[in-house]
Amino acid sequence: MVKSANTRKPATGAARNPRALAAKLLAKLAGGSSLTVLFQEELGQVTPADRALIKAICFGVARYWPRLNALTEGFLNKPMKAKDRDIHCLLLVGFYQLLYMRTADHAAVAETVEAARRLKKPWAAGLINGVLRRLQREQALHLARLKDDPALLHACPDWLLKRLQGAWPEQWQQIAEAYNRKPPMSLRVNLAKVSRQDYIRELTAGSQLSRPIPDVPSGLVLDGTPDVVDLPGFAEGWVSVQDGGAQLAGCLLDPRPGQRVLDACAAPGGKTGHLLELECSIELTAIDVDRDRLQRVTENLQRLQLSDSVRVCQGDAAKPDGAWAEKLYDRILLDVPCSATGVIRRHPDIKVLRRDADIAQLVQKQQEILVAVWPLLKPGGRLLYATCSVLPEENQQQVERFLAQYPDAREQIIEASWGHSCSVGRQTLPGEATMDGFYYACLEKLN
Ligand SMILES: C[S@@+](CC[C@H](N)C(=O)[O-])C[C@H]1O[C@@H](n2cnc3c(N)ncnc32)[C@H](O)[C@@H]1O
Structure with a gap:
């Protein structure tokens, strides 16, 4: 954890004050931008020490967002206006430091108050000061208030906690707790x-x-x-x-020498590189719909000195056309876009970004991709359906429906000692055996 010794500098604006910049980034997160993208775009000019502090604060606030947000309600007479979202987020930054960071309390309060001035909102300095000092005095009282609500107790969005309770009646608490632990x-x-x-x-x-x-x-x-x-x-x-759970994909797809392999949702290329490390003689095509993210595939493969062994091209797996879709493949990796509810430990901003209504849309998109890519698999070939979700709708229910509709598809049962066997496929859960939550189902095309 970062201590507060690096603070107090001749700041000239939010960019020079880590807490102010963290609050600005968190306001953008609340507006729908991911922290990964924000860190890439907005921390270029920041010193390494400040960058570490900003990241620690932003990840921490995102991780405890539902709880911190509910706490603010006990201190504010009315919600802040949309134009003051940065000040609301600065309050969350203050709460997070006082409750979860080892920063000395007086420094946390003083620096957070100063950050309000750096955000050019000096009117908020008194408010922040008053609320944070009250939290110091009344902490136990306010935290006790949250204990009756499981979603606030676990700092998990209510909709997600309900889905976890339904899907994993024995493990939902363990999953919610794993979300709040920093992963190795x-x-x-x-x-x-x-x-x-x-x-x-x-x-x-x-x-x-x-x-x-x-x-x-x-x-x-x-x-x-x-x-x-x-x-x-x-x-x-x-x-x-790469997380251990993600490494299972390459092992399950098990590419053999000379085979034609399609990585149909490849960016940023973590699993693409692994496939080539496992078998360098495969004829590998990696596509992704997102041109910018595809650039990361190329960069990763260059570092691995494997960029000559793969054809990387932009493509929509839900609408196969172009050169990549002209021939059939022996192996297909379908690491579909998903809720990412298995990787919240590493991406706590999912708690803020994801909405309950997203799940139905993702299920629809996954189904479109699976149905569209299936004809590209050779008879006798293997398709690995993968998500980093722990929700059955995106996983076994998706694959069960597909198997019921496509008589030329058969499940290849995954015999393994890792994870949990599902009605179809296998699931790792966040925090178990060091891993994130991944779902895998192996499908074989009948001749
Ligand atoms: C879970 S990520 C893939 C992670 C990647 N396999 C890895 O291991 O690094 C899902 C990817 O699917 C891509 N995607 C979403 N819709 C797609 C589509 N219709 N066709 C191809 N790629 C798509 C997203 O841009 C995203 O990069």
């Missing part, structure tokens, strides 16, 4: 270049502790979160940052 940094060792054991030795030589992820041959979990560029062989493609 997980790596995928490129076994085509170095064995996992040798890589562990390299890390140990640099005083970096690590341990293998059970059931994931290339997976490692690190103690701490070193900068990736300091990892041995990172620039040479020995290793990539």
Whole structure:
């Protein structure tokens, strides 16, 4: 956790005050922008120490957003106007520091009050000061008020908690709690270049502790979160940052020498690189509908020194046309767009961005993609349907419906010791065996 020792500097505006900038970014998050994109676009001029503090605050506020938001209601006579969303978010920043960060309370209050001035809203300085000091005095009282509401207790959006309770009656509390824990940094060792054991030795030589992820041959979990560029062989493609659950995709698709493989929703290319590490002689095509995100596939493959082995092109998997859709494939990876309810540990802004109504739209889009891509699979070929969701509507219910409608599709049962067996396919849950929540179903096309 970042301490507050880096504060007090000759600030000249929000850009020079980490808390003010965090509040601005959080206001944009509330308006629908993802933190990943905001960090890329808005932190270019910020010092590394301030960047770390801003990220810690933004991730933390997003993680506890439902609870922090409800807390503010006990302090404000009326909701803030839309034009003052930045001040509302600054209040959340103050609450988060006082409740969850190790920042000294007096520094947290003083810096947050100062941030209101940096946001050019000096009228809000008194309000922020008064509310934060009251929270210091009345914290226990206000937190007790939240205990009766499970959604506030778990800091999980109400709609999502209800869906988790229905889908995972035994595990919903464990999932909601996992959402609030920072995940470990997980790596995928490129076994085509170095064995996992040798890589562990390299890390140990640099005083970096690590341990293998059970059931994931290339997976490692690190103690701490070193900068990736300091990892041995990172620039040479020995290793990539990837959750253990995500690494199961390559193993399940199991590409064989010379096969034609389609990665139909490829960006940013985490699984694309893994497929080539597993079998470099495949004829791999990677498509994504989003041209900007596709650029990240190319960059990732360049670092792995694998960009010559793959055809990367923009395409809509729901409307196959163009050169990529002209031939049939032996293997298809369908890592469809989804609610991302399995990866909230790593992307806590999902709690703010996602709405209940999104689920039905995502299910519809996933179905369109699955139905459209199925004809591109050769008879005897394998399609791996994958999501990073824990919601059955996007997972087993989606695949069950497909199997009922397509008699040339058959499930290949995944025999594994990881995760949970579903009516169709298999699911990992957030926090179990270090992994995020992923769903996989293997489908075979009958001859
Ligand atoms: C879960 S992400 C894929 C992650 C990727 N497989 C990886 O491991 O790095 C889903 C991707 O699907 C893409 N997508 C959404 N709709 C699509 C469509 N109709 N056709 C192709 N790609 C699509 C999104 O742009 C997004 O990059």
